[in-house]
Amino acid sequence: MSKVTPISGFPEYLPSDRIVEQQFLDVIRETFELHGFASIETRAVEPIDRLSNQGEDADKEIYAVRRLGAPVEEKSDLGLHFDLTVPFARYVLEHAGKLAFPFRRYQIQKVWRGERPQEGRYREFTQADIDIVGDGTLPFHYEVELPLVIADAFSKLPIPPFRIQVNNRQIPEGFYRGLGIEDVTSVLRIVDKLDKIGPDKVTQLLTGGGDTAAPAGPQLSAETAKQVLRLAEISSTDASFVEQVRALGVQHEILDEGLERLAAIMTAANEHAPGLLVADLKIARGLDYYTGTVYETQLIGHESYGSICSGGRYDSLASDGKTTYPGVGISIGVSRLIARLFSQGLVKGSRSTPTAVLVALNNEDERADAMRTAAALRARNIPVEVAPAAAKFGKQIKFADRRGIPFVWFTTENGAEVKDIRSGDQVPADPATWAPPAQDVRPSIETPQENS
Amino acid sequence: MSKVTPISGFPEYLPSDRIVEQQFLDVIRETFELHGFASIETRAVEPIDRLSNQGEDADKEIYAVRRLGAPVEEKSDLGLHFDLTVPFARYVLEHAGKLAFPFRRYQIQKVWRGERPQEGRYREFTQADIDIVGDGTLPFHYEVELPLVIADAFSKLPIPPFRIQVNNRQIPEGFYRGLGIEDVTSVLRIVDKLDKIGPDKVTQLLTGGGDTAAPAGPQLSAETAKQVLRLAEISSTDASFVEQVRALGVQHEILDEGLERLAAIMTAANEHAPGLLVADLKIARGLDYYTGTVYETQLIGHESYGSICSGGRYDSLASDGKTTYPGVGISIGVSRLIARLFSQGLVKGSRSTPTAVLVALNNEDERADAMRTAAALRARNIPVEVAPAAAKFGKQIKFADRRGIPFVWFTTENGAEVKDIRSGDQVPADPATWAPPAQDVRPSIETPQENS
Structure with a gap:
């Protein structure tokens, strides 16, 4: 292989x-x-004769597609679209x-061009198009x-x-x-x-x-x-x-x-x-x-x-x-x-997962409880996962930290508590009411230059 | 063509x-x-030898892709993925x-299979996969x-x-x-x-x-x-x-x-x-x-x-x-x-466009004002478009009706008013404060059987 x-x-x-x-x-x-x-969305393929006649060089860049099982004599007549305008x-x-009409449409899809790759020029890439089209006329x-x-x-x-x-x-x-x-x-x-x-x-x-x-x-x-x-x-x-x-x-x-x-x-x-x-x-x-x-x-x-x-x-x-x-x-x-x-x-990206809260486990017997906690938080639109295994707290915090998960939920002698692993702050928490700050619920985009 | x-x-x-x-x-x-x-998301193509060995019949269904400009002697060695598991x-x-690890990923993409089309079996279709993968072990x-x-x-x-x-x-x-x-x-x-x-x-x-x-x-x-x-x-x-x-x-x-x-x-x-x-x-x-x-x-x-x-x-x-x-x-x-x-x-779908409000025009000179109204509504997350042309009110209402747009915004002698074209109710409205009922802001899915 x-x-x-x-x-x-x-x-x-x-x-x-x-x-x-x-x-x-x-x-x-x-x-x-x-x-x-x-x-x-339009299908990824168009008849090649519809894709071509954009000039010889452009034609060479079209990806033809053909079933491996197609009979040898069967002409390959489909190609991957290279933009979203021709299919539209x-x-x-x-x-x-x-x-x-006038028809206002947007289309966000991948397109394919067999050109020489370089920075910002790919063979597979995503375009986001808007067009307004009239039948017969279209006002200025x-x-x-x-x-x-x-x-x-x-x-x-x-x-x-x-x-x-x-x-x-x-x-x-x-x-x-x-x-x-x-x-x-x-x-x-x-x-x-x-x-x-x-x-x-x-x-x-x-x-x-x-x-x-x-x-x-x-x-x-x-x-x-x-x-x-x-x-x-x-x-x-x-x-x-x-x-x-x-x-x-x-x-x-x-x-x-x-x-x-x-x-x-x-x-x-x-x-x-x-x-x-x-x-x-x-x-x-x-x-x-x-x-x-x-x-x-x-x-x-x-x-x-x-x-x-x-x-x-x-x-x-x-x-x-x-x-x-x-x-x-x-x-x-x-x-x-x-x-x-x-x-x-x-x-x-501020983290590598949507998860905002990791529910930690003291032992494997707590998993059913942890699943209940997770379900309660998810019901209020907070992304949660339960720890893969009961392990030392340090290991579970490391698990969250490696993914950028900001909060870890613990069960302590005093009941449930949640720790912000960035600040170390740990507070009592009820899964029916506690929520992370709004900016932590979903991952966000960080712009490093702004912080430097 | x-x-x-x-x-x-x-x-x-x-x-x-x-x-x-x-x-x-x-x-x-x-x-x-x-x-x-x-x-x-993974690229749409994989080396064919990675896609194949799923059995001879399945191999025949693979779509090979090949640049039209590729030299004749160049082997086509890429194919479109037929599922999301092999690429994952x-x-x-x-x-x-x-x-x-354990790595939790979801992947929602199109896949391609050159099999005989029938109801529910397509050559291009969308799959939504979740997998959890461990390195070495994965708990039950x-x-x-x-x-x-x-x-x-x-x-x-x-x-x-x-x-x-x-x-x-x-x-x-x-x-x-x-x-x-x-x-x-x-x-x-x-x-x-x-x-x-x-x-x-x-x-x-x-x-x-x-x-x-x-x-x-x-x-x-x-x-x-x-x-x-x-x-x-x-x-x-x-x-x-x-x-x-x-x-x-x-x-x-x-x-x-x-x-x-x-x-x-x-x-x-x-x-x-x-x-x-x-x-x-x-x-x-x-x-x-x-x-x-x-x-x-x-x-x-x-x-x-x-x-x-x-x-x-x-x-x-x-x-x-x-x-x-x-x-x-x-x-x-x-x-x-x-x-x-x-x-x-x-x-x-409850309508054929995201638009919740059509801003109508008494005459073309009102377009600048209408664009202001539209911008004010959009700033509050209400999808809006301005009418394509000044026309009789009946024609502008028909424009909205054909697309399922529920509300038409008018400028009258008494100021701005908005009409629910389903009920005919028309009320005075301020673009800085008026909003459609929550269920009308975005199109929704109707389940005709429930209503019958």
């Missing part, structure tokens, strides 16, 4: 780290539900008649709403300060058209590399030096390229970016609409999530797909790690020929986010 | 059914945590140095504890009455040995078929008629076969089964230990889960694997559906050559359980 070893790209957590992950997922789910998103689009088409105001949901979720999580970067692809498109640029897509693709390759290289590519990927290049004039870069450098945490764009003197009606829409997002953000959203005009992700607002999210101080939560508006999530389903969605890279926090030592 | 169609064996739920599934999973998780089980055993070996009392955890969870779920059937394989083994039977395993295998094939056929097989699977048969005498059947027919909801066995007059020390242990379980059950456990001496599952107590669970009135929750004691969950890890575990077939309840119309 193969050796017991980790498989690269398939991380697993020890119990105390899993507690951190669970609490992140709980906060995310709870926030999504407060905002009226309904949960769905299929779900919408399959169940459209039974869904109420949902593009305002969605980043506020994410800001709400992230504000409740023990993570470093973050910024949700927002742009509207109508802004660069209108701006470029106003400059007389015809090949908008090529220019956007180059500008999208700004953070990676810097402004000098971007200028070189824009003015037509070209590269192997786009040998001709868009051949812009030096002044036009300068304007393109000036736009990309604009950002603001309120609607003041509009003035900065206007100052560049470019006019186009698509630009006007884009500015108005992004300004509406920033105005709402200033009320509901002050300081958490940034209008950042260089954000230009997935441009063949997104048609309006686009979102990325950085942890401040961890910018080089890249986005941990991204999405945007798409005019056609799915179409059955008769109806087109436009949508707006954002996906939190939960595994990616948590991996960073763990690797930087920013979070840890 | 392939048509949008369901894939047989990969069920998906609509949002209101998913709400039922989520609440089942929440209750199960909550109960496991109250009993001090720590959550873990590997997890214990891999992380033994960092785990505290955990075999008493585990079914009580399951009884606690099931008692909190809106399911039909159930019985957890318990046996100890030492009882048939000791009894058979006391009868002078040498091939205990063959006899157990035949008795295991009692519910399926009936006592006459079992007698025929036991007395040596044999069948194609076991041509020789154990060749018992008619009287010995009768004794074997008499034992299998014994059951009781308390420890009185011991008397019934003793009345058969068979003596063996292994029998004595089995009876004592099963009696201990029934005594604890009578206190902590009265009437929910049954000592049922015909239960004889997975006999090459389990070595002590075994468990199955039936929904009363749905016996032909088979067990929805099974497990037992195993002396060797895993071994690294130096240390052997004995354990006791039970697995709830969550998908299997829920599928039955849905197909029989026994449960449904």
Whole structure:
């Protein structure tokens, strides 16, 4: 049998780290539900031809699945989903008649990608997506709403300060058209590399030096390229970016609409999530797909790690020929986010078990009594376990301490007592009324940096 | 692209059914945590050679996974896990140095089996497992504890009455040995078929008629076969089964230990889960694997559906050559359980969304105000969404009604009012203080039969 070893790209957590992950997922789910998103789960597999056509490289990363007992001639036609958007689009088409539109759904599931593993990039990882999908039309105001949901979720999580970067692809498109640029897509693709390759290289590519990927290049004039870069450098945490764009003197009606829409997002953000959203005009992700607002999210101080939560508006999530389903969605890279926090030592679980109270035993005959004590505490929602064996008190305390269990319940000559093994305080206790302090009932997430 | 169609064996739920599934999973998780089980998740894939050797038929059902971009000559050596026990055993070996034993863990995940789909048997389904594993030894009392955890969870779920059937394989083994039977395993295998094939056929097989699977048969005498059947027919909801066995007059020390242990379980059950456990001496599952107590669970009135929750004691969950890890575990077939309840119309979600309150709009200019109202309600943990568009009140009420949203918030000339759209009652409301009745804040599970 193969050796017991980790498989690269398939991380697993020890119990105390899993507690951190669970609490992140709980906060995310709870926030999504407060905002009226309904949960769905889709099957892990889709027909491969539905997963593919995302480009040749992406196709290679798909995991095909095939029954070992399938006849040799049977084609393997199923693959594991690599995101939650493709399955959701299929779900919408399959169940459209039974869904109420606009349909607000969240989906928290594992996805699989056979790419080269590295920090924050796994072959199996968890995503948490929200999308709002209309049948035929979808009003713009949902593009305002969605980043506020994410800001709400992230504000409740023990993570470093973050910024949700927002742009509207109508802004660069209108701006470029106003400059007389015809090949908008090529220019956007180059500008999208700004953070990676810097402004000098971007200028070189824009003015037509070209590269192997786009040998001709868009051949812009030096002044036009300068304007393109000036736009990309604009950002603001309120609607003041509009003035900065206007100052560049470019006019186009698509630009006007884009500015108005992004300004509406920033105005709402200033009320509901002050300081958490940034209008950042260089954000230009997935441009063949997104048609309006686009979102990325950085942890401040961890910018080089890249986005941990991204999405945007798409005019056609799915179409059955008769109806087109436009949508707006954002996906939190939960595994990616948590991996960073763990690797930087920013979070840890307060204990390795849900247990808040260990009921100790003087001798094995006390087990029936101990089970009664445990049941009484559980009936009041306190997680309890009974000691594995009667042993010296020191050994039973060590058992609790090793797991981070804060309280040990003893039976003494004077009756039941409970000890806080951190402080050593021991007090008489009645299982029908005693409870740990609220913060000790469940394990919590510790943020070591805050304590140092 | 392939048509949008369901894939047989990969069920998906609509949002209101998913709400039922989520609440089942929440209750199960909550109960496991109250009993001090720590959550873990394992990767979806294991090396195929670790998954296989469960028998040739089972091996055929394994789903192999393979990157589409993998070189042709690269062997596919990973498969999707088909249960949570094999991955858990590997997890214990891999992380033994960092785990505290006895290790109590729960694991709620999807598993995949390429078997022929039928009601309650899927190719993708969710299991919820608890296991307690020791390093080297594991005391018997955990075999008493585990079914009580399951009884606690099931008692909190809106399911039909159930019985957890318990046996100890030492009882048939000791009894058979006391009868002078040498091939205990063959006899157990035949008795295991009692519910399926009936006592006459079992007698025929036991007395040596044999069948194609076991041509020789154990060749018992008619009287010995009768004794074997008499034992299998014994059951009781308390420890009185011991008397019934003793009345058969068979003596063996292994029998004595089995009876004592099963009696201990029934005594604890009578206190902590009265009437929910049954000592049922015909239960004889997975006999090459389990070595002590075994468990199955039936929904009363749905016996032909088979067990929805099974497990037992195993002396060797895993071994690294130096240390052997004995354990006791039970697995709830969550998908299997829920599928039955849905197909029989026994449960449904009270609505198709978490939303409790829809904030209606007189006109689009009110959206900013409506977002403030929504935020104020959410801050008090009330799920809210704002209407997609200003429309006639009737249309907005219909929007809520279609989703089962119980309350619609209006702005009238007299200020804010909230309408219970089920009763039509409408009252003045302040977003800082108004709340729906507790049972309406979250969707719930309705049990239609109870209301009929």
